[in-house]
Amino acid sequence: MKTVLLTLSYDGTDFCGWQRQGDCQTGHVRTVQEELEKVLEIVLKKKVTACGSGRTDSGVHAMGQAVTFVSPIDSIPEEKYIPALNSLLPHDIRIMSAKFVQPDFHARFSATSRSYRYFIYCGKTPPANEMRFVWPIFRYPDLDKLNRMCSCLHGELDCTTFSAAGDLSPSKCRYIDYARFFMDGEKLVFEISANAFLWRMVRSITGTLIQAEQKKKPDEYFSEILAAKNRKLAGPTAPSTGLFLWNVSFDGVRRGPSSV
Numbered sequence: 001m002k003t004v005l006l007t008l009s010y011d012g013t014d015f016c017g018w019q020r021q022g023d024c025q026t027g028h029v030r031t032v033q034e035e036l037e038k039v040l041e042i043v044l045k046k047k048v049t050a051c052g053s054g055r056t057d058s059g060v061h062a063m064g065q066a067v068t069f070v071s072p073i074d075s076i077p078e079e080k081y082i083p084a085l086n087s088l089l090p091h092d093i094r095i096m097s098a099k100f101v102q103p104d105f106h107a108r109f110s111a112t113s114r115s116y117r118y119f120i121y122c123g124k125t126p127p128a129n130e131m132r133f134v135w136p137i138f139r140y141p142d143l144d145k146l147n148r149m150c151s152c153l154h155g156e157l158d159c160t161t162f163s164a165a166g167d168l169s170p171s172k173c174r175y176i177d178y179a180r181f182f183m184d185g186e187k188l189v190f191e192i193s194a195n196a197f198l199w200r201m202v203r204s205i206t207g208t209l210i211q212a213e214q215k216k217k218p219d220e221y222f223s224e225i226l227a228a229k230n231r232k233l234a235g236p237t238a239p240s241t242g243l244f245l246w247n248v249s250f251d252g253v254r255r256g257p258s259s260v
Contacts, residue, residue: 001070004081005101006050008032008065011092012240013132018056018065032056032093036067039088043081046072053107053248054114057200059240061133063117064096066248068107105250112254113177115193117246118206118238123186134187135242141188141213146181149209152223153179153192156255160229162204164237169198172229175255179205191246195255200237208235 016029020037036050053066076084081098089095121134122141153176160172177193190206212221212235225233 001072001103002074002076003101003103003105004069004071004078005099005105005107006067006069006081006085006095007097008036008067009063009094009096010061010065011132012056012059012061014092016058017060018052018054018062032062032065035090035093036085039085040069042088043076043084044071044073048072051107053111054197054245056245057240060243060245062245064247065245066107066111066250068101068105107248110250110254111248112252113193113195113249114197114245115191115247115249116197116202117244118190118202119184119242119244120188120190120206120210120238121186122188126186132241133244135239137210139214141210143181143183143188145219146188146190146209146213148219149212149217149222150179150181150190150205152226153205157226158229159198159201159226161226161231161234162201162208163198163231164200164204165231167199172198174198174201203238203240203243204231204234206242207238210238211235 010032014030015032018032020031020033021029033050033052037048040048040050048069048071050067050069056062056065078098078100082095085095119134121130121136122139124138126134126136156173156175158173163172174197175195179192181188181190183189192202192205209222
């Protein structure tokens with residue numbers, strides 16, 4: 001038996017998130033985990049569980065979702081998993097890499113940090129091929145101001161202000177490595193890395209910062225509402241279209257119990 005680590009990219013538009021589930025609103029729905037497990041069963045001739053590093057929500061994409069599973073077949077070389085699985089998966093899921101890891105390695109519990117990128121289109125009209133992957137705002141925000149406001153997102157923080165109603169996490173504290181904005185052509189990118197994230201936390205932070213900058217709030221406004229630990233003070237939640245799970249790291253120190 002071999003433990004295999006996969007790196008997945010997927011277009012989350014037509015998925016009800018990563019996690020397998022019975023329904024989403026009404027009836028059966030597609031999830032990334034279920035689609036992957038169906039294909040793994042075909043290749044391995046046995047049902048296996050695919051464990052993701054985190055549960056991306058409905059409509060959220062991934063460039064670097066980490067997934068582990070235990071293969072009952074030792075004879076398959078690690079590099080063969082990529083073409084074997086991609087030949088059977090739907091086109092909105094791709095296996096980008098595959099490698100053998102230690103038996104106790106786990107995509108969720110071995111991860112030390114996750115990074116997300118949120119893409120905001122600042123030009124007049126996004127091209128058609130970008131529409132599923134950006135949030136169009138039709139203006140160019142003040143980049144320096146956004147970075148001054150989000151500079152407080154570092155270290156262990158109580159993120160209650162940016163938690164969603166219904167989030168059952170026992171602790172709202174997360175260790176944030178960094179947060180920053182930068183331009184990539186017509187796109188404004190918000191990148192944030194942390195040990196773990198609350199449900200819809202990145203989208204809540206993004207929407208709050210963009211609204212605060214547009215309303216010309218003082219630079220300390222964002223840090224003040226973060227310190228207030230009151231989710232009623234948060235701004236609008238940015239749409240899921242622009243959000244990508246960008247990378248999962250397994251190096252460094254793992255801080256605290258995972259809540260993802």
